[in-house]
Amino acid sequence: MQNPQLDVEAALPVWNRLNNVVLINVTPRHVPQRGAGLVAERDLTHDNTGLSPALARIPRDLVLSHQSVEEFTKVDGHFRELLDAAGRKSARIDACLFLLAQWVLGTHSRPPPGSETSTGPVHTPWAEYTRFLPGHVPVPTMWSDAERQLLRGTSLEAALTAKIETLTDEFDRLRTASSDLPFWNALFWDDNRVTRADWFLVDTWYRSRSLELPYLGVCMVPVLDLANHSSAPNAYYDEDCDEQSAGVKLLLRPGVSISAGEEVTISYGEGKAGAEMLFSYGFFDPTRSTNYVTLPLMPLEDDPLGMAKVHVFDGPRTVQLGRTTGSHSEVTWESPFAWLLCLNEEDGLAFRILQDTGGNRELRVLWQDEDVTGRIEALEELASSHPLYDVFKLRVVTVLEERVSAQLERVQTDFFPPDDENLTEASRVEREGIRAECLEAANALRGQEASVLEAAVRTLEKQKSQLLAAKTVVAYLGSMEVSQSEQAGDTASNQSDDFS
Ligand SMILES: C[S@@+](CC[C@H](N)C(=O)[O-])C[C@H]1O[C@@H](n2cnc3c(N)ncnc32)[C@H](O)[C@@H]1O
Incomplete structure (x- = not known):
């Protein structure tokens, strides 16, 4: 108009x-x-x-x-x-x-x-x-x-x-x-x-x-x-x-x-x-804006409960990474949804369909047989008293590390695909009619986010190493190895039976 x-x-x-x-x-x-x-x-x-x-x-x-x-x-x-x-x-x-x-x-x-x-x-x-x-x-x-x-x-x-x-x-x-x-x-x-x-x-x-x-x-x-x-x-x-x-x-x-x-x-x-700031107002000051990056999370590919988890979770399906000004190495992360993604039936997570007298059906979430439907965002706290808490946290940290590393790789990839090596960035900007203020804002955002993501990967790697050294995790991984080699042994002996 x-x-x-x-x-x-x-x-x-x-x-x-x-x-x-x-x-x-x-x-x-x-x-x-x-x-x-x-x-x-x-x-x-x-x-x-x-x-x-x-x-x-x-x-x-x-x-x-x-x-x-x-x-x-x-x-x-x-x-x-x-x-x-x-x-x-x-x-x-x-x-x-x-x-x-x-x-x-x-x-x-x-x-x-x-x-x-x-x-x-x-x-x-x-x-x-x-x-x-x-x-x-x-x-x-x-x-x-x-x-x-x-x-x-x-x-x-x-x-x-x-x-x-x-x-x-x-x-x-x-x-x-x-x-x-x-x-x-x-x-x-x-x-x-x-x-x-x-x-x-x-x-x-x-x-x-x-x-x-x-x-x-x-x-x-x-x-x-x-x-x-x-x-x-x-x-x-x-x-x-x-x-x-x-x-x-x-x-x-x-x-x-x-x-x-x-x-x-x-x-x-x-x-x-x-x-x-950029999304709502079309500008931001990279030296002043807070170092937060929020990334969406998807259910894990092979998770049979993935759809149910998405259905019951009302909060943001994201991880929020935050680096406060002054500290350049440590990043805090928060993601109640990642905890839901990483807990499974064998850990004590369960879903039940309840039907009331009117025939309405509702999906309820149980943790260790207790109904926690209204408290899913507090799953980490609920799991903190479990003997395998460190194992659960290792899973969450591993999933987040993969997610953040993938995002970092993407944000660091050249945004002008190399379709013509003879063209400089400046001539491409001109050819595609890109305005200087958009290029400047996008570059500032990419730079700021890449630096938060890099620091987040370092923090998550450090947390992963610490968790891998935790007693409960060492014992758990050891028991997993024993059960896997027993299974392999069973398979091998079955195979030798078959061939004999
Ligand atoms: C609430 S309006 C303010 C009035 C506006 N400048 C106008 O022309 O009507 C918000 C918009 O003003 C501009 N703006 C406000 N503060 C700014 C700043 N510090 N730097 C650059 N642009 C700003 C942005 O375009 C933003 O979307």
Whole structure:
């Protein structure tokens, strides 16, 4: 969809006045490399005493939250029809539908002939506000195919493929479901006004501009969403629950001074991994982002219980590797799912199907004959008192070492396949139209993840050697060898019987 973007410097002050948004000593400005931002109009100081001075106040009724979308369905019958047809599958989809509908209404002010009724369509301040939002956000869902290839081998690869499939599927379903609704058919699909790229863009707005508030939950707050991120922020936001002034406030941080012309920044979340920052916001600072890498795990190939394990496990089917700043050798890992993958029937893990009086069937998990269905994430703790705990841990460490080593090899593989040895990396970048900022971000992520994975392999190898030397493990492996040679002996004697 064509999105004639409104200029924040020229037009946002008018929108603010019309919608009771108050900016105090700050103003919207274009900021180099970051799109729009908020900038101090004069020197600001918080001397650590008294209340934090407010820099912006946004009324609560402007906030786009799950609750506000629900309330909106009560006044706009057309929108209610749209949400019902889309199936109300998640708060994110509903919020994105609200943004899309308001954006289309804002850019095509005339609704389809005969469609105006007492119950809609309703223009909200968002119909205009969406026109201040950027037409491009540098998150990888908006990258070209060639640019996305740069992320091969990083922890983002699988997440990105899954996200693109989800968004494509959502768009196809939306199109099918709303084509039967005359109002939305005329507004969205006549002349192919709304495209798949629009749905991707709306999702990007929501992902890169929403924040979490204690009472309103995940929401988008207009104008506050112009604040850019800094790892040393000078402002923060808070919810104002006072009935008279209910809304969201941007406040100066205690002990902070901002000079006139300086940017006002907030934190998008401390301790976010580089992959998460790139995925949600389209940028990250490799020197500041936390050294976390999260890798998906699959059931072991020959595990007959693999499907059942996936079915009963509600948590993330991943391993999280973390290296804290300052320590360059040790990596901690956490993976309740790996414990479930590595325990088996002979260890005391069992599955039972329970059927209630209504005929409903449910899969339950037992550990040492005790029902632990609600506690599967604590399997390591449950197994810690077992005499073979070190043997179990050796299995987990071995599986993780293989997984991490495979990922490391992949992330270190050249991402330009050698199809033409005469072409340099630079000429390939140019030929495939890869933008410099995508190459830079992907390289930074690959470098950061490779270094965490290398350290993780070293840690896991060390843990494996220590476990292999543990008394219980030595005794267990010894007993396994004896039983294997007895089996081999039995086979050999059977064979000699056969041949005699
Ligand atoms: C909540 S919006 C902030 C307003 C935005 N700059 C705009 O033009 O409307 C978040 C987006 O701003 C940009 N951004 C924010 N902080 C940044 C930073 N520190 N470095 C680079 N880009 C940043 C990214 O594109 C991010 O997805």
